[in-house]
Amino acid sequence: MGYVVTAKWTAKEGEEEKVYAAIRELLEPSRAEPGNRFYQPNRDPENPRVFFFYEIYDDEDGYKAHGESDHFQRWGFGEAIPLLENRERWFYETID
Secondary structure (H helix, E strand, O other): OOEEEEEEEEEOOOOHHHHHHHHHHHHHHHHOOOOEEEEEEEEOOOOOOEEEEEEEEOOHHHHHHHHHOHHHHHHHHHHHHHHEEEEEEEEEEOOO
16 A cells, blocks of 8 residues: 655746746755655646646555655745745645
8 A cells, every 4th residue: 555645836926937947956855865665746837837746655654755855845835835825735645
């Protein structure tokens, strides 16, 4: 079974390129985390302020480790999240 996280981030007006840059910094180190199976951020082509994440971890602990990682503390909490107008998350378990 995998632990699935989807998230939708909406950047504040005028902050979307800074959020995009922070997400680019998160990409490779997030994919390299031991508990991560899949990490794919996406950007809405019709509204560049909106970002959608699809992530799969081995389990909930893998997801928690992602949030506690140095790269997420710096680029997520430190850079991107303060520039968001809205942040939504949903959690699922895979059906294997």
